[in-house]
Each structure stands twice: as structure tokens, then as C-alpha cells.
Amino acid sequence: MIIYKARYFLRETVNNLWQYKTRHFFSLTIICLSFLIVGLFLSVSNNLRDRADDLSRNLVIVFYLEKNLPASEQDLIEQQVRQSPLVAEVRVVSPAQASEKFLQDFPGLKDILMNLQANPFPTAIEATLKDPRLSYEETLRFIAEMKKNAGVEDVQFNRDWAEKIQSLGRLARAVGFFLGGILVLASFIIISNVIKLNVFARKSEIEILRLVGGTNTFIRIPFLLEGLILGIAGSLISLLLLLVIIKLFPVYLGSSLGALQELISFRYLTLSQIVSLIAGGGFVGFLGSLSSLARFLKI
Amino acid sequence: MIELYHVWKQYEKPQWALSDITLTVKTGEFCFITGPSGSGKSTLLKTIYREVLPTEGQIVIAGKNILRIPDHKIYLLRRNMGIVYQDFRLLFHRRVFDNVAVALQVLGSPRKDMKRKVFIALRMVNLHPRIWDYPSHLSYGEQQRLAIARAVVNNPRILLADEPTGNLDPKLAVEIIGLFKEINKQGTTVIICTHDKELIRQFGDRILFLHEGKLLRKDAA
Numbered sequence: 001m002i003i004y005k006a007r008y009f010l011r012e013t014v015n016n017l018w019q020y021k022t023r024h025f026f027s028l029t030i031i032c033l034s035f036l037i038v039g040l041f042l043s044v045s046n047n048l049r050d051r052a053d054d055l056s057r058n059l060v061i062v063f064y065l066e067k068n069l070p071a072s073e074q075d076l077i078e079q080q081v082r083q084s085p086l087v088a089e090v091r092v093v094s095p096a097q098a099s100e101k102f103l104q105d106f107p108g109l110k111d112i113l114m115n116l117q118a119n120p121f122p123t124a125i126e127a128t129l130k131d132p133r134l135s136y137e138e139t140l141r142f143i144a145e146m147k148k149n150a151g152v153e154d155v156q157f158n159r160d161w162a163e164k165i166q167s168l169g170r171l172a173r174a175v176g177f178f179l180g181g182i183l184v185l186a187s188f189i190i191i192s193n194v195i196k197l198n199v200f201a202r203k204s205e206i207e208i209l210r211l212v213g214g215t216n217t218f219i220r221i222p223f224l225l226e227g228l229i230l231g232i233a234g235s236l237i238s239l240l241l242l243l244v245i246i247k248l249f250p251v252y253l254g255s256s257l258g259a260l261q262e263l264i265s266f267r268y269l270t271l272s273q274i275v276s277l278i279a280g281g282g283f284v285g286f287l288g289s290l291s292s293l294a295r296f297l298k299i
Numbered sequence: 300m301i302e303l304y305h306v307w308k309q310y311e312k313p314q315w316a317l318s319d320i321t322l323t324v325k326t327g328e329f330c331f332i333t334g335p336s337g338s339g340k341s342t343l344l345k346t347i348y349r350e351v352l353p354t355e356g357q358i359v360i361a362g363k364n365i366l367r368i369p370d371h372k373i374y375l376l377r378r379n380m381g382i383v384y385q386d387f388r389l390l391f392h393r394r395v396f397d398n399v400a401v402a403l404q405v406l407g408s409p410r411k412d413m414k415r416k417v418f419i420a421l422r423m424v425n426l427h428p429r430i431w432d433y434p435s436h437l438s439y440g441e442q443q444r445l446a447i448a449r450a451v452v453n454n455p456r457i458l459l460a461d462e463p464t465g466n467l468d469p470k471l472a473v474e475i476i477g478l479f480k481e482i483n484k485q486g487t488t489v490i491i492c493t494h495d496k497e498l499i500r501q502f503g504d505r506i507l508f509l510h511e512g513k514l515l516r517k518d519a520a
Contacts, residue, residue: 006408019392069487126344208388211350212449213378 006216012222013229020198031234031284032241034183035277039242039269041176043214048169048265059129060141063146064122064154073151074123081127082150086142088130095121122153128254184284187234191227191288198223201293224289230283235278243268301328301347301457301488308342308512316342317353318512324490327455329483331499332492334509341385341493344459345389345507346456347490348380349373360457378406378430381487382448385462387442389434395421396430399449407455420452423478439466447475451482458482460491464498 017024062178063081065074074092082090093101098121111119117284129139143155199206209219269277308317316337324330332340345351346358349365358365365376381402390398399417408416421427424444428436436441442464450458458479464472476491476498481482483489493499499506507516 002407004409007410008404008407084301149511203391208401209405210374211377211382211388212350212385212402212405213374213380215374218405 007196009225013225016198016202016222020194023194023197024226024279025292027187027194028228028234028237030183030190031083031187031281032233032238034187034234035238035281036241037183038176038180039238039277040245041172041180042269042273043242043267044168045173045176045268048165048172050267051167052163052169059139061127061143061156062156063125063127063152064156065125066151066153067122069123069151071083077146077149077151078125080146081125084127084142086139087127088128089128091128093124093126095119095123098122100125112124178199184280185280186285187231188288190289191230191285192292193228195227195289195292196295198226218294223293224286227285227287227289227292228282229285231281231283231288232278233281234285235281238281239274239277240270277287300324300359300361301490302357302359303343303346304357304452306343306346306358308339308346308351309354310388312360315512317346320356320512320514322507322514324488326488327483327486328505329489329502330491330505331503331509332490332507332509333411333494333496333499334515335494337511338509339512340509342512343462344382344461344490344492346458347380348377348382348459351448374405378453379456379459380454381453383443383446383450383458383463385461385465387446389442393433394430395426395432395434395437395445396443398434399452402449402452416452417448420448422480424448424475434473440468440471443467444471446480451478451496454485454487456487458489460489462493462494463491469497472498473501 063077065077078090078092081087085155096119099113099119102121103113120294139157147155206219303320303322306320309315311394320343331342334340342351346353347365349358349368352366360376360507363376363377364405368376370409390401393401396414396417399420400413403416418427418430421430424447426441426444426448429437429441437445443463447460447463459477463479465473467475471512472495477486479489479491480502
């Protein structure tokens with residue numbers, strides 16, 4: 001009996017979805033857009049978080065040395081860095097190596113580099129830290145100590161970057177949830193109204209079902225399924241669109257943004273995020289439908 | 300058994316649609332309710348299938364006071380009834396088959412069983428050749444027969460009919476009441492509202508005469 005009823009509900013739902021296809025298409029579009037916004041921001045946020053994690057995993061302090069620093073002084077600074085208990089590994093990057101790496105990373109800027117009279121890059125000492133969880137204050141003290149050295153022109157510590165990128169990721173996620181939240185709320189209201197219209201359009205049918213002995217649940221299930229299907233379909237389509245955007249975005253951008261492109265590129269959602277978005281769509285649809293039935297289908 | 304005790308119904312003051320109706324319809328009885336338009340025939344039927352709640356009084360069906368059944372359980376009462384409405388209440392965007400099948404769908408009947416029962420019900424009212432038509436393509440009389448088929452398809456214990464022959468020609472009207480009589484012979488209690496005197500004369504075992512909401516006569520024809 002359950003199978004026969006399930007078949008009936010499914011048939012009814014499909015018939016109803018088809019019968020009022022224009023209004024359903026409209027609500028599907030809104031749901032899809034809402035979840036696409038959430039998905040896009042989640043995707044950017046994922047990318048930023050991963051970048052920040054990469055940076056955190058390889059915490060490096062780069063000491064840029066004065067130009068034309070005598071080799072003996074350069075060795076002295078290198079020794080000083082090596083002796084620090086915080087440092088795991090030290091690598092000296094010569095101006096020629098730095099120039100080569102720059103050309104690899106930014107091939108588009110080759111001409112600018114070639115037009116310069118001399119190599120603009122200084123010698124750098126890259127010190128990889130032993131443990132990413134080392135005390136920030138201790139590291140800063142070490143940097144300050146090294147800065148006192150006359151041969152050290154500048155210091156770059158990528159932990160600052162990691163933290164900034166992480167904050168940016170959190171911001172992207174918050175903006176996504178805020179904008180998406182507003183749109184999801186709009187989806188909820190739209191689904192609720194679409195189901196309300198459907199209830200009114202089928203008032204006589206509902207009346208007949210009641211009079212021939214249909215239970216409240218029997219009458220309500222097709223409407224609830226309509227909301228559920230609209231919600232799930234909307235979020236599924238939004239995930240497909242997101243995939244298309246992720247594939248097409250790098251092609252559209254080309255390499256014009258250089259390193260910045262790495263930061264704003266999209267990364268597809270994690271499995272748990274995909275499942276959450278689909279479940280969220282279904283939940284919004286179901287709830288929208290339920291709220292409408294509670295108000296307009298009092299049996 | 301259907302028992303009504305001092306049933307009153309008022310839609311708007313000061314008129315009473317039903318005034319102190321007390322009557323008993325025994326199981327398996329074939330009964331006509333007659334009276335002029337506005338006498339309360341339809342209201343009386345509606346109180347029996349609880350579409351309308353009486354202002355006062357009690358209604359007991361098969362030993363149960365139906366006014367005490369909670370709204371969400373009312374389907375249990377209606378599943379034992381077949382109702383033919385004055386305005387047919389058909390689903391005009393569904394085919395003839397679906398209009399009859401709806402009474403079985405709410406019970407979760409298997410499709411095969413449903414097809415068989417729907418065909419039998421439609422054959423009873425001689426509408427089986429039109430099974431895949433839409434009600435809008437049927438004549439007024441055919442629509443009425445379709446409403447009857449829906450009412451009888453799940454072999455109800457009680458059959459209530461509000462002017463079931465109102466739009467039929469006399470020959471078909473006799474056939475339809477004959478059909479109700481056949482169903483009644485199988486043990487179904489039948490209550491028919493009509494003001495067709497000829498039918499009452501021909502088939503009336505028991506006649507209830509209503510006038511301005513009052514039951515004037517509850518004896519045999």
C-alpha cells in the first residue's frame with residue numbers, strides 16, 4: 001500500500017510541477033541564484049583558506065641583504081640565522097636565482113626586467129621555521145634582533161600574509177552567507193507563495209479529496225514534495241553552474257592578473273559543503289511549502 | 300444505523316435550516332428525503348457526512364457520535380460513505396477514470412485492483428466507453444453518472460445522494476435509482492434527497508418529508 005501511495009504522490013507531484021511550470025520555473029531560478037551566490041563565496045573562501053594554509057605550513061622569513069654586501073658579512077648573517085633555535089633550514093637565494101624565479105612566475109613581465117640596466121633583486125636568506133605553531137612573539141623578537149644587523153635591508157615574514165589571507169577568506173565566507181542568507185530567505189518566501197497559489201488553484205480538488213476520505217497527510221504530501229523537489233533541483237542546478245563558472249573563469253581571465261589570480265580563483269566545494277547546499281535547498285523548499293500549508297491548508 | 304437526536308442548524312439568524320430533527324435510519328434501509336427547495340434536505344445530508352456541523356444536537360453513526368470525531372480523523376467516517384453531490388464536484392482536468400479512481404487512491408489501492416473496480420463502477424452507470432474522456436466532454440447527465448460511479452466505487456456502507464437524478468431524463472433516472480436499489484440490496488444504507496415525486500412513488504420504501512427545516516413525516520410511502 002505504501003508503494004502505491006508513494007507512486008501516487010510522485011505522479012501527483014510531477015503532474016503539478018508540470019501543470020504550473022511557469023511559476024515553478026520562476027521560483028527555481030531564484031533558488032538557483034541564491035545558492036549560486038552562497039556557492040561562489042564559499043568557493044573563493046575555500047581557495048583563500050587553502051592559500052593561507054599553504055603559507056602557514058611553510059613559514060619562511062626572508063632576510064633581504066644590502067646590495068654589494070661583502071661576502072664575509074653575508075656569511076656572518078647567514079651563520080647568525082642558522083644558529084637560531086627557531087630555524088630549521090636556511091637557503092641563500094642569489095640575485096640571479098631570484099631573477100630566474102621572477103621570470104618563471106611572471107613571464108609577462110619579462111620585458112620590464114630585461115629593460116633594466118642591472119639585476120634589481122638583492123641577495124636573500126630564506127629561513128624556514130621549525131614549527132608553524134611557534135610563538136609569534138618569539139619569532140618577532142628574532143626578526144627584530146636580525147634587523148639590528150646593518151647588512152639586513154628588509155625582512156619579509158609570510159605569517160602576516162597567511163593571517164591576512166585567512167581573514168580575507170573569513171570575510172568572503174561571511175559576505176557569502178550574508179548575501180546568500182538574504183536570497184535564501186527570498187527563496188523561502190517565493191516557494192511559500194508558489195505553494196499558496198497551487199493550494200488555491202487546486203482548492204476544489206483538495207475539497208474532493210477530503211470528502212472521499214483523504215487524510216491530511218495524503219493531501220499535503222504532494223505539496224510538500226513540490227517544495228522539496230524545487231529546493232533540491234535549485235541547489236543542484238546552482239552547483240552545476242558553479243562548476244561551469246570554475247572551469248570557465250580561468251579561461252576568461254587568462255594570465256592578466258598574475259599572482260593575484262591565484263588568490264581570487266575558485267576552488268570547487270568540499271563534499272560536505274556540496275551535501276550541505278543540497279540539503280539546505282531541500283530544507284528551504286520543504287519549510288517554505290510547510291509554512292504555506294500551515295497557513296492556507298487548514299483541514 | 301444513522302441516528303439524529305434533536306439536530307438544529309442555523310446558518311444565519313433568525314432562520315433555522317434544520318429544526319429539531321430526530322430520526323433513525325436503520326442499516327440497509329432505502330430512504331428518500333424530500334421537500335421543497337430550501338427545506339433543509341442538503342443541510343441534513345451534509346450534517347451526516349459532517350461537512351456541516353449542527354448548531355445543536357447529536358448524530359450517531361454505527362454507534363459513534365460523529366460530532367466528537369476530531370477533524371483529523373474525519374476521513375475514517377467518510378471512507379465508509381459514498382456521496383453524490385448536487386454540483387457533482389468533479390475534477391475537470393482529470394479523465395473519467397481518474398475521477399472515479401480518486402476514491403480508491405486515498406485508500407492506497409493497488410493500481411490493478413483500482414482499474415478493475417473503476418471499470419466495474421463505470422459499467423454500472425453505463426459510462427465505461429467514455430473512460431478516457433475528460434468530464435468537460437461529457438453531457439450533464441453523464442457527469443452526474445460519473446459522480447455516482449465515484450460514490451459507489453469502494454462499496455460504501457452508506458450512500459448519500461443529493462439530487463442524483465436532477466439532470467437525467469426520466470428513463471435514466473429510473474435506471475439510476477434502480478442501481479441504487481441494487482446497491483442497497485447488498486446491505487448498503489441509501490439516503491437520497493430528491494423532489495422527483497414519480498421516483499419516490501415508484502421506489503420509496505421510506506420517505507422523510509422536510510419543510511422549512513422541520514421533519515414533517517417519517518413514515519412509509
